[in-house]
Amino acid sequence: MKYELYYWPEIEGRGEYVRLALEEAGAAYVDVARGPRGTSAMMKMMEAKGTPPFAPPFLKAGKLVIGQTANILLYLGSRHGLAPKTEAGKLWLHQLQLTITDFVVEIHDTHHPLGPSLYYEDQKPAAKKRTAEFWDERVPKFLGYFERLLADNRGAYVTGRKLTYVDLSLFQIVAGLRYAFPKRMTAFEKDVPGLVGLHDRVATRPNIKAYLASERRIAFNEQGIFRRYKELDN
Amino acid sequence: MKYELYYWPEIEGRGEYVRLALEEAGAAYVDVARGPRGTSAMMKMMEAKGTPPFAPPFLKAGKLVIGQTANILLYLGSRHGLAPKTEAGKLWLHQLQLTITDFVVEIHDTHHPLGPSLYYEDQKPAAKKRTAEFWDERVPKFLGYFERLLADNRGAYVTGRKLTYVDLSLFQIVAGLRYAFPKRMTAFEKDVPGLVGLHDRVATRPNIKAYLASERRIAFNEQGIFRRYKELDN
Numbered sequence: 001m002k003y004e005l006y007y008w009p010e011i012e013g014r015g016e017y018v019r020l021a022l023e024e025a026g027a028a029y030v031d032v033a034r035g036p037r038g039t040s041a042m043m044k045m046m047e048a049k050g051t052p053p054f055a056p057p058f059l060k061a062g063k064l065v066i067g068q069t070a071n072i073l074l075y076l077g078s079r080h081g082l083a084p085k086t087e088a089g090k091l092w093l094h095q096l097q098l099t100i101t102d103f104v105v106e107i108h109d110t111h112h113p114l115g116p117s118l119y120y121e122d123q124k125p126a127a128k129k130r131t132a133e134f135w136d137e138r139v140p141k142f143l144g145y146f147e148r149l150l151a152d153n154r155g156a157y158v159t160g161r162k163l164t165y166v167d168l169s170l171f172q173i174v175a176g177l178r179y180a181f182p183k184r185m186t187a188f189e190k191d192v193p194g195l196v197g198l199h200d201r202v203a204t205r206p207n208i209k210a211y212l213a214s215e216r217r218i219a220f221n222e223q224g225i226f227r228r229y230k231e232l233d234n
Numbered sequence: 235m236k237y238e239l240y241y242w243p244e245i246e247g248r249g250e251y252v253r254l255a256l257e258e259a260g261a262a263y264v265d266v267a268r269g270p271r272g273t274s275a276m277m278k279m280m281e282a283k284g285t286p287p288f289a290p291p292f293l294k295a296g297k298l299v300i301g302q303t304a305n306i307l308l309y310l311g312s313r314h315g316l317a318p319k320t321e322a323g324k325l326w327l328h329q330l331q332l333t334i335t336d337f338v339v340e341i342h343d344t345h346h347p348l349g350p351s352l353y354y355e356d357q358k359p360a361a362k363k364r365t366a367e368f369w370d371e372r373v374p375k376f377l378g379y380f381e382r383l384l385a386d387n388r389g390a391y392v393t394g395r396k397l398t399y400v401d402l403s404l405f406q407i408v409a410g411l412r413y414a415f416p417k418r419m420t421a422f423e424k425d426v427p428g429l430v431g432l433h434d435r436v437a438t439r440p441n442i443k444a445y446l447a448s449e450r451r452i453a454f455n456e457q458g459i460f461r462r463y464k465e466l467d468n
Contacts, residue, residue, distance in 0.1 A: 049386050051326050054333045054379050066325050068332040075325060091300050091309060092285050098302040099288045101332075105339050113347045114360060115367030126348060126360050133349035145288050152283050 003029035004060035006042040006053075011224035012172075012217075014069045014104065015057040020168040021073055023211040025080035031216065070097045073165045082165040093159060096146075096166045100173065103142045107176070108225050110134050110232060124231070131232045135184055139177075143192050146170060150194035156201055163205070170195060171202035176226035181233045237263035238294035240276040240287075245458035246406075246451075248303045248338065249291040254402040255307055257445040259314035265450065304331045307399045316399040327393060330380075330400045334407065337376045341410070342459050344368050344466060358465070365466045369418055373411075377426050380404060384428035390435055397439070404429060405436035410460035415467045 003022065007015030009031075022029045032038045033056075045065065046052050053067030059075070066072050074094050077083030083093050108116075113130040114123040149158050157167045174195055177185045189196050202208055211217055220226055237256065241249030243265075256263045266272045267290075279299065280286050287301030293309070300306050308328050311317030317327050342350075347364040348357040383392050391401045408429055411419045423430050436442055445451055454460055 053329070054376075064322055064325070067329045071325060071329050071332055074328075088298055091298070091305060094308075095287070095301045095305050098305055098335075102339075105336075109343070109347075113343075113349075114363045115347075115371070117367055117371040123363075126363075129348045129357075129360075133351055137349070137351040142288075 001028075001062055003027060004032050005029050005057060006032050006038075006045065006060070007057040009034040009039060010218070010221070012176075012220065012226075013057075013224050016172055016218075017069050017100075017165070017169045018057050018059060018072050018076070019216070020172060020208065020211075021076050021080070021082055021165045023216070024163070024168055024205065024207050025076065025082060026207055027076075027080060070094065070101050073097055073169075077165050082163070082168075084159065084162075084164070089159070093164055093166055096149075096158065097169060099142070099145070100166065100169045103138075103173065104225060106134060106138050106142075107173075107180075111227050111229060120227070120229070127229075127232060135181075135188075139188065140191070143173075143188075143195060147192045147194050150198060157198065163202070167198060167202055168208075171199050171208075174199040175203075176220065179220040180226040180228050182228070183233045235262075235296055237261060238266050239263050239291060240266050240272075240279065240294070241291040243268040243273060244452070244455070246410075246454065246460075247291075247458050250406055250452075251303050251334075251399070251403045252291050252293060252306050252310070253450070254406060254442065254445075255310050255314070255316055255399045257450070258397070258402055258439065258441050259310065259316060260441055261310075261314060304328065304335050307331055307403075311399050316397070316402075318393065318396075318398070323393070327398055327400055330383075330392065331403060333376070333379070334400065334403045337372075337407065338459060340368060340372050340376075341407075341414075345461050345463060354461070354463070361463075361466060369415075369422075373422065374425070377407075377422075377429060381426045381428050384432060391432065397436070401432060401436055402442075405433050405442075408433040409437075410454065413454040414460040414462050416462070417467045 005015065005018060005022065007013065033042045042056060051065060053065065057069060057072065058065055058067040059072045061075065066075050077093065078090065083090055110131040111120050111127050112118070112123065113126040120127065146158060153160050155161050157163050158170065203212065222228065239249065239252060239256065241247065267276045276290060285299060287299065291303055291306065292299055292301040293306045295309065300309050311327065312324065317324055344365040345354050345361050346352070346357065347360040354361065380392060387394050389395050391397050392404065437446065456462065
């Protein structure tokens with residue numbers, strides 16, 4: 001079975017956490033909306049009766065259509081060795097992914113504090129304030145939490161010796177913050193050496209390394225979650 | 235086994251979605267932080283080694299400590315007949331709950347657009363703008379989606395004839411929006427008759443009815459997710 005991933009074709013966005021899991025697992029998949037008529041196929045599925053997803057990303061796995069990034073990873077994790085086998089382990093990992101989900105919303109809100117339907121250009125002063133609060137309070141809180149988990153278990157990865165989908169997502173968080181806020185992130189990285197090490201370990205895994213060098217990896221840009229706006233990075 | 239729920243004692247907040255599920259199920263639980271020294275017990279668990287939750291709410295179920303509202307409901311749903319039995323049904327329900335989770339963040343952001351660590355009083359003009367966008371774009375999109383699901387399956391509940399934890403959460407969303415935005419919500423309700431009906435059906439279920447009339451149900455107030463600020467309701 002070939003998975004079908006449905007997500008906006010021009011951005012990494014929330015789809016990227018799914019792509020990284022599929023790539024690490026070496027799973028066969030099509031990134032549907034990047035192909036011809038893919039976006040309209042995606043829209044059609046959202047308008048269907050039955051169990052239409054609210055928003056991309058969603059994954060078609062045989063007859064199943066699974067929406068919500070963390071839910072997709074919950075499904076993939078068990079099937080591709082990217083999650084623990086016990087129920088307790090699975091719930092713990094999913095809990096961590098949902099915490100990353102919360103953080104991703106806050107990252108997005110740095111450039112869209114007044115709402116997702118307005119342009120960034122129409123909310124610049126608010127974005128500046130939100131970004132300051134984000135770096136003062138929220139980044140230390142979220143990344144400090146994951147740094148502590150890494151330090152406590154002395155593992156190469158967040159849950160210990162074995163890589164999970166949460167590690168792949170944390171890789172993306174570090175990479176994204178480096179792209180969007182190069183100055184701020186450089187200054188901050190000394191506080192999270194464990195996470196920086198984790199990022200580097202993930203980046204050199206053979207499947208991830210090949211993926212990052214391929215055309216399947218979309219470059220960061222100013223339509224996604226992580227946007228580089230000079231005025232927010234100082 | 236008696237469950238232990240850990241959540242801020244003065245607000246419904248995100249803990250309420252868990253309380254509603256426990257109450258409907260008739261499960262034995264203690265709302266720990268509402269008892270003596272409960273909040274400090276809660277803080278201690280978040281500072282523990284091992285698998286500390288990032289934030290309340292979290293649920294202690296025997297040896298398990300489960301964090302993140304939707305994750306707790308995923309766990310409780312299977313155990314208390316508040317979710318379908320098939321894997322496909324469980325994933326679909328969880329997906330819906332995660333969509334509600336996204337909506338709850340946006341509800342919170344109406345009064346805290348510039349960040350959760352600042353006071354509302356310091357972000358009133360931004361809150362006004364965010365609230366306008368919320369009611370113009372986001373409420374119709376989110377609630378319209380659930381209204382469509384209800385209409386399509388012609389069931390009493392979102393997944394059909396049987397109540398699930400998602401229905402309990404939607405009850406709370408309708409009740410909360412009525413509290414926070416009485417004028418706006420009154421005008422909007424004609425567009426979501428299915429959801430209004432669902433709210434009423436949930437409210438009259440014996441266990442929920444008894445809960446709502448009890449002291450266990452905390453009143454809505456201006457520290458929670460749903461806050462009544464007159465200046466945002468017009």
